Amino acid sequence: MSKPIVATTSLAGCFGCHMSLLDIDERILDLIELVEFNKSPIDDIKTFTKYCDIGIIEGGCCNSENVHVLQEFRKNCKTLVVLGECAIMGGLPALRNNAAPISECLEEAYLNCVSVQANDEKIIPNDEELPMILDRVYPCHEIVKIDYFLPGCPPTADLIWNALVALVTGNEMELPYEVLKYD
Amino acid sequence: MNKILITIDGKGYLVESDKTVLEVARENKIFIPTLCNLQGIKPQGSCRICTCMIDGRMMTACTTPVSNNMIVITKTEELDKLRSNIVELLFAEGNHFCPSCERSGNCELQALAYLYKIMVPEFDYIFPNRNVDATHPKIILDHNRCILCKRCIRRKKEAENPTWFVFKNRGDKVQINFDHELTADFDDEMAQKAMDTCPVGAIIRKEKGYDVPMGKRKYDKHPINCDCIKCKE
Numbered sequence: 276m277s278k279p280i281v282a283t284t285s286l287a288g289c290f291g292c293h294m295s296l297l298d299i300d301e302r303i304l305d306l307i308e309l310v311e312f313n314k315s316p317i318d319d320i321k322t323f324t325k326y327c328d329i330g331i332i333e334g335g336c337c338n339s340e341n342v343h344v345l346q347e348f349r350k351n352c353k354t355l356v357v358l359g360e361c362a363i364m365g366g367l368p369a370l371r372n373n374a375a376p377i378s379e380c381l382e383e384a385y386l387n388c389v390s391v392q393a394n395d396e397k398i399i400p401n402d403e404e405l406p407m408i409l410d411r412v413y414p415c416h417e418i419v420k421i422d423y424f425l426p427g428c429p430p431t432a433d434l435i436w437n438a439l440v441a442l443v444t445g446n447e448m449e450l451p452y453e454v455l456k457y458d
Numbered sequence: 459m460n461k462i463l464i465t466i467d468g469k470g471y472l473v474e475s476d477k478t479v480l481e482v483a484r485e486n487k488i489f490i491p492t493l494c495n496l497q498g499i500k501p502q503g504s505c506r507i508c509t510c511m512i513d514g515r516m517m518t519a520c521t522t523p524v525s526n527n528m529i530v531i532t533k534t535e536e537l538d539k540l541r542s543n544i545v546e547l548l549f550a551e552g553n554h555f556c557p558s559c560e561r562s563g564n565c566e567l568q569a570l571a572y573l574y575k576i577m578v579p580e581f582d583y584i585f586p587n588r589n590v591d592a593t594h595p596k597i598i599l600d601h602n603r604c605i606l607c608k609r610c611i612r613r614k615k616e617a618e619n620p621t622w623f624v625f626k627n628r629g630d631k632v633q634i635n636f637d638h639e640l641t642a643d644f645d646d647e648m649a650q651k652a653m654d655t656c657p658v659g660a661i662i663r664k665e666k667g668y669d670v671p672m673g674k675r676k677y678d679k680h681p682i683n684c685d686c687i688k689c690k691e
Contacts (some may be wrong), residue, residue: 360557363578365585367558373587414583424578428557450575452681457556457568458672 279328279443282352283315286341287368287412288334291429292358293317296331298432306436309443314351323351329442330355332421335365336413340406349419354442356423358430360457362415366428369412377410428458464528479519479530480508489683490532491541491570493657494607495520499616505607507541507570516540542574550581553588553602554658560667561659563675567605568658569682588633594641596649596664601633604660610634613655622652634660 285293293316299306312318313327330352336342348355360366371380385391385399415421425438433454441448460475466488473482478501483490494505503521510519511531519530531537548554548567556562588601610623611634626635644652649663672678680689 360555364555364583367555369585370555370558372585373553411585416578417582426577452572453679455572455575455577456678457571458559458562 278309278311280313280325281310281315281329281331281439282313282323282327282348283317283331284333284344284348285316286332286334286344286362286415287337288359288361288366290316290333292333292362292435295427295429295432296358296435299436300432302436306439310439323347327352328354329439332357332362332415333359334361335368335415336409336418337368338406338408342409342413342418345415345418354422355415355419356425356438356442357415357421358425358427358435360426360428363424363426364414365412369414372411377408381408427456431456462524462526464524464526464530466530467532473524475524475526477524479510479512479517479522479524479528482524483519483530483532487685488532489685490519491573491682492520493566493570493605494609496609496613496655499609499612502608502612505544505605507544509537509540511537538574541570542576543580545570545574546576546579546581548605549576550579550583551586552605553585555602559603559659560662561603561656563670563672563678565659565677566657566682569677572677573681573683586630591635592664594636594638594644594664596644596646597636597641597652598662598664599634599636600660600662603658604634605658606632606634607657609657610652610655610661 283293283296297303310329312320313325314320314323330348332345332348332355334341336345357363361368365372374380375383381399385394386397423438425434427434431454437449437454461472462475464471464473464482466483466486471482471486480490480492480495480501490510491507493507495501495508501520503518506518508519509516511534512519512522513529519532545567549571554567556568559565562568590601591599608625611621611625614621614623621637622641623634623636625632627633646663652661653663655661680686
C-alpha cells in the first residue's frame with residue numbers, strides 16, 4: 276500500500292502550529308516513514324502535484340488569497356484537519372472583527388499609528404497584485420467544510436501526533452487530559 | 459434536624475432536609491459541574507450546567523432542595539451532551555480568545571470545556587461587538603469574556619455590603635458594570651477578590667496577570683473534577 280499523502284499550509288497564522296508539528300521531536304523520523312508530504316512549507320512544494328489524503332491547515336482566512344488556498348485544499352484533499360485557535364475561531368487576527376471596520380484598521384496601520392514613518396503621500400496599499408483584505412477574519416469552517424479540529428495555541432505536539440496517527444491508522448484518537456489545551 | 463434518605467447514583471445517603479442536591483453531592487464528594495454557582499451565596503440556577511436527572515426529570519442540582527426518597531442521577535451520556543452543549547454555546551456567544559486571556563488555565567469555563575473534550579463548538583461564532591472598560595484604577599472589565607453568571611453581583615448583595623457590580627441594559631445588550639464612586643478606594647486585595655469571584659476572565663486585576671507559568675496553572679494537569687488531595691484543598 277502506498278503511503279498516505281499529507282499537505283500543509285499556513286493561512287492567517289504565525290507558523291506556530293507548524294513549529295508545534297516539528298515539536299514531535301524524533302517521532303518526525305517515524306512520520307516520514309508513515310506519510311509522504313506534498314504541497315507544504317516543510318518540503319517547499321508550492322502547488323499540489325497530486326491528490327492528497329490529509330490536508331493540514333493553520334490559521335483563519337483574512338484575505339482573498341487565504342480563501343483561494345483553502346478552497347484548493349478542499350478540492351485536493353480527502354480529509355481536512357485544522358490546527359489551532361486561528362483556524363478554529365480566527366484567533367488573534369480576529370480581534371479586529373469587532374474592533375473597527377476594515378477601513379479604520381487600515382488607516383490606523385498605514386496612516387495614523389505612531390510608528391508610521393515616511394508615508395507622506397498617505398498611501399494605503401491597494402495594488403491589484405495584492406490579495407484583497409476581507410471585511411473580517413473568517414474561521415476555516417465558515418469557508419469550506421472541515422473534517423477535524425485540533426484546538427490550542429499552538430496545539431500540543433502530542434495532540435497533532437495522536438491525531439495524525441489516528442488518521443493514518445484508522446484507529447480512534449487518544450486524547451489524555453494534558454494534551455487538549457486551548458493556549 | 460430531620461434526616462431524610464436520598465439516592466445519588468444508586469447509593470443511599472441520610473441527609474439534612476434543608477440542603478440542596480448540589481450541597482449534598484459536594485459533602486459526599488460527588489462531582490456535579492457548576493458555573494454560576496459559588497459556594498456560600500444563594501444559588502440562582504441560570505447556567506444549567508448542574509442539571510441532573512432528579513426523580514426522572516432534568517432539574518438544576520443547585521436550586522433543587524432534597525426531599526425524602528429522591529432519586530438523583532448525576533451523570534449520563536445525555537446529561538454530559540447537554541452540559542457540553544451549554545459550554546459550547548457560551549464559547550460561541552462571546553469572544554473567548556483563550557490564548558491571550560489572563561485567566562487561561564485558571565478559568566472554570568475553559569476547565570469545563572477540557573472536561574467535556576470540546577474540540578470546537580457545534581454552533582457558529584457570533585463575534586458580538588463588545589468593549590473593554592479599563593477606566594478603573596484597579597480592575598478591568600472585559601465584556602467579551604463575560605458569561606453573565608451574576609456571581610460578582612450576587613456575592614456583594616449577600617455580604618450586606620453596598621453593591622459594587624450591577625447589570626445594565628437589557629436582553630442581548632446586558633452587561634456587568636460597577637459603581638465608580640463606591641469602588642474608588644479598591645485596594646489590591648479587594649480587586650483580587652473581585653477577580654476570584656469571576657469564573658472567567660471578565661474581571662481582571664490591573665498590573666497583574668500571567669504570573670503562573672504554563673503547566674503549573676490550576677487546570678493544566680488536573681481536571682475540574684479531580685479528587686486528588688491537592689485539588690481538594
